[in-house]
Amino acid sequence: MNKDNASLLTEPIVKFFRGKNFGFLGTVNKDGSPQVTPTWIDLIEKEENEDGHEEIILINTAMDRLKQKNVSRDPRVSISIVDEDNPYSMVTIKGRVVEQTTAGADEHIDKLAKRYLNADRYPAHSPSVKRIILKVKPEKIFYLPPRYTEYMQKIK
Amino acid sequence: MNKDNASLLTEPIVKFFRGKNFGFLGTVNKDGSPQVTPTWIDLIEKEENEDGHEEIILINTAMDRLKQKNVSRDPRVSISIVDEDNPYSMVTIKGRVVEQTTAGADEHIDKLAKRYLNADRYPAHSPSVKRIILKVKPEKIFYLPPRYTEYMQKIK
Secondary structure, eight states, X not given: OOHHHHTTSOHHHHGGGTSSOOEEEEEEOTTSXXXXXXXXXXXXXXXXXXTEEEEEEEEEEETTXXXXXXXXXXXXXXXXXXXXXXXXXEEEEEEEEEEEEOTTHHHXXXXXXXXHHOOSSOTTOOTTOOEEEEEEEEEEEEEEOOOOHHXXXXXX | OOHHHHTTSOHHHHGGGTSSOOEEEEEEOTTXXXXXXXXXXXXXXXXXETTEEEEEEEEEEETTSHHHHHHHHOOEEEEEEEETTEEEEEEEEEEEXXXXXXXXXXXXXXXXXXXXXXXXXXXXXXXXXXXXXXXXXXXXXXXXXXXXXXXXXXXX
């Protein structure tokens, strides 16, 4: 078991994946320029694989979207998340897409639609769109705990 | 006057810069991997320069931060913004840092602190931090108008 990975996503980080926070996924385009796109995010806290238990971030996208094409060329990603309750608490996760799978991707987007939209089914299913799950292995975390709380209370 | 640039940021896009929306700034690290960081954003709707009138996005950061070092090496950026009132309305702006300046950067961060925090002065001024404005020229816009409005009303 890789203990370094097992402990990467500590409790304050895991909380970012429980609410309706978006992840802003950075990938690199073919010409080397950066690309950022907002996306729903999911976390498998303990997934058994050859390295032992570790956390995997799931991003559900569609085949041939820009981000899917980008990570197929270069799997390195950056995911930035701010807390919906206080955007001055944030985490940036550097990682790598270690697997892409269409298996269970339709059911998975329904599960995310429930959490994000409280919809029983993802409202944008389309026969022409093949959904795919990107599995991201976190490698480095940068976390900023809540700041400016006193201002947040006043402007809400 | 460059008419293409003058019309790039139309009214629905400009609105993203009026509220408290963060911009998620994508840059490219030295090793070619992507980097995403949340940031306050500002817009000069009409700035006169050698090309005539055009819009410039301002990002206020500090000298030697990762994003500042990244854009000094490769000025290409991607900025993703979702609407605070409906995160399913979004814009992604592909652009280029065309200028960096420390002139007026302290006053500018105070102005942003007023808009974002309703603070009279930026709370995190520090003598050890030299602030700098990155001027981003937008080159390509991808805009998604509001979606899922019916779900938004229910979960608020």
